[in-house]
Amino acid sequence: MKNILAIAVFILTLLLLTVNAQTKKKPLNYRAEFDSLSALKTKLSLEKKNLKKEIDSLTAYSEHLDTLIEQCRPIIFRRKYGAKIGSRIAMRQIWKGMTTGMLRDSWGKPDRITSKKYSYGRFTQYYYGKIIFFFKNGKLIAWEERKR
DSSP: OHHHHHHHHHHHHHHHHHHHHHHHHHHHHHHHHHHHHHHHHHHHHHHHHHHHHHHHHHHHHHHHHHHHHHHHHHHHHHHHHOHHHHHHHHTTOOOTTOBHHHHHHHHOSOSEEEEEEETTEEEEEEEETTEEEEEETTEEEEEEEOOO
16 A cells, blocks of 8 residues: 555656646747747738838829829820810710710720610610710710619
8 A cells, every 4th residue: 555655646746747847848938939929020010011111102103193194085085086076085074976985985984884776776874873874876865863
């Protein structure tokens, strides 16, 4: 019985020493990991700051390009459609008789297009937000703004 008790005490002592040894090592490992993560956080914060600067720079450049494109619109459309019609398209004006191509040049790509063919012609609708443009055989015949 004394032998069993001695063995039990010995095993218990070994377990306590093992647990104690592991407990002492863990804070050192946590500290190293904490330092590593802190360094990574600092590095990523710097990258984030640099990316924000680059985004701001690209945004400013994009706005500059938009301004240049806007300045070129009258020139491009005058060459394509002539002085009078080209100027109207560049100013985004609409009028009965304009073509679907003129509207696209003036207002850009529509949100949605529907088209139906009948025996008396093709009817097409171009949707830009709340405004609907109605075409018969490719010529603008009317437009309206939806109430909702």
